Each structure stands twice: as structure tokens, then as C-alpha cells.
Amino acid sequence: MRHKRCRNSRPFVLQNVGRVRKLVVGASVDDLLTKACAEFKLPQNDVRLLCEDGSEVDDEYLACCCDYTVLTVLKSDEEVKYVPEKVKEYVEQMQKLLSQRDVEVCAAFAEADREKLVGILQRSVQQLEVPRHLVLADSKDEHPDWFRDLKNETSKKKVMHKKATSRIKGYYHKSKSDLQKNFSDEHRPCLEYVFEEFSRYLKKNDANGVYFVRGEKDALCTDTGLFTCEGVFDAAECVSVGHNINPYMSREHLTVFGTWNLDHGVERSRTILPSIKTAIEESRGQCINVEYFYKLLFTKENLKLVHPVCHLKTLHKNFVADREQWYIVSETMPGSDGEIASEKKATVRRPGVRRKGRTRKQIYNACSLQSS
Structure with a gap:
């Protein structure tokens, strides 16, 4: 059984006796153990792969595991706490929460809200996996393991800010590229004007990088960094249990x-x-x-953060761009604080025609004239 390979390589989270975790991709137990030995610097002839109840994993069991399942790699003389002892810790944690009369927990019991209660208990259990002081830490000196493979980064918040801006800017570049493919030369100056304005808004709002930064007013997470799925596109909230994650907790969560x-x-x-x-x-x-x-393309007025399961690829029926809001009545070109924007140079070129640099105001005027 040990040498029967799974069909495809898949991601697993491997941890050593010290509960240091590594994300490893493999198609069989042998694959995972080979890579684990390299990651944790263990002897290849003296290791075993175990699941949470302490039993040894073979390829048949591995094929049934979900992606990102946590497995333990140990040498023959090493031992860790397994499920019975961990359950005891979890129960003690629950008793502690109840004895403190935690407002959220008591409210969930009073409302008989099973989904809410399970969510609270899951978050509390997650905190047992990583000490709270490490979850709340921000610097590389405080939580070095979180910064594995992030050699030039020193702050969790800065990393999360970059991840948010990367996604938002990705929408900008992809949208511009997609539209340019199908635009006539006649209307290109107007398209350029629109995307210059998008760029100005993004710069003004720092590409909405605060969406992933805990502690910020417009963050999509709690002050500790916990993100909760906002549900499928046509739902008010997520109805699934366990659709939450704190990427500030560990490298694997990130x-x-x-x-x-x-x-x-x-x-x-x-x-x-x-x-x-x-x-x-x-x-x-x-x-x-x-x-x-x-706002439709780049802000949380039209964006929801969702778990992969809640990201449906189906047509979003009844979600349309309101035609009544496509245009504004204005005698001046939109700019900072409602004034005509700065005379920043922009270049508009058509095939076979050389043009001098044109200002954004000129592009705006050309846009209006060519469309009239």
C-alpha cells in the first residue's frame, strides 16, 4: 500500500515534533517524506508520517485526505500529543470561555444559534494551534516563522497591504487590457481618459490596500486579523460553518x-x-x-471576500450596471475636489499617425466631441 501513488500531486501541511509547519506538495507518502526530510533536515531512513490520532499514514489513507490536511513527520524516537490529549485541551478551553461568561458565547447559547456557536468554538480552537502573542505579533523579530520565504519583508501588515493592492491593481491592468482589444480608434481617447481617472482614484485611495490590514477602519477583518466569508454573490452572509481564516496566524494560513x-x-x-x-x-x-x-471595479461596494466554495462561477443574474449612473452632468472635467484636473501630459496614438503629447483636459474634450 505504501508505494501506490496518488493520481495527482496535492498540497499538504507537514509539521515536525516542534509543530513547525511547512506547505509541501506531493503525490504519495514517499514524496511527502522525502520533501519533509529536506525541509526539516531529518534522516530519510528514520521518519514516519502520522495523522492526528497518531496512526501511520499510507497511500490509501493519503488519497482520502483533503488538500491542506495537517500531517506530522516524526523520527522513531519522537512523540507528540495526539487527538485525545488535544481534545482535553479543547474542552478545558471551552470551560474557560464559559466560566468567564464571554458575552458572545452566552449570547449564542441564549439564541440557540448552532452555526454561530460552532464558529466561536472553532476560532477558539484555532487559537490553541498558534499562541495568541504570535497571532498578534507584527514584526519579523517577533514571529520569524511567519516570514518564511519573505526575505525582504519585516511587517505582517505591510505584507497584507501588498497582497490587497496586488489584487486591486490586477483588476485595473486586466480590465484595461481586455477593453483595449475591442475598442475602435475613434473612442480610444475617451477610454484612456477613463483609465487615467481610475488610476488617479487608485493612487488617492492607496489601491484600497487597507482591505487586508487589521486595525484599519475599512479592513475586511477583525482587529486580530480574522476574515469571515461574506457568502455567495446573492446572499446577505455566508451560511457555511468554518468559512473563516486568520492569515496573520501562521505562514500556512497566509x-x-x-x-x-x-x-x-x-x-x-x-x-x-x-x-x-x-x-x-x-x-x-x-x-x-x-x-x-x-466603485464597481475596485471597492467593497461591489466586492465580497469569499471562501473558494462560495466563489460561484455562474451568471450573476439581476446584478447589473445601472444605466442611470453611467453619466454625470458637468461643465468641467472631473478632477480633484470637483475642479478641472491638472494638465498632466498624456499621449494618444493612432496607427500611422504621430501625435504630440496631449493633456488630460484635451483628451476629455476629444472624448466628448467624438461621441457627440
């Missing part, structure tokens, strides 16, 4: 958090981008309401 999605309610590719294209082509001299489309 990795798994990368599989969570920022889901557009009004869909980006199916609805928002076609609406921008139509709005520009049919503007007839009207000013595009850039702020409206900016």
Missing part, C-alpha cells in the same frame, strides 16, 4: 488565504466592462461617471 477570492457582485468581465464600452460609444457628449464604474 498561503491558504491566497485561495480566497474578492468576488464582484456586478461581474467584471460579463457586465462592468461591456457597460463601460457601451457608455463610451453612446455617450453623445455626456461625461462618463468614472467614480461609479471605479
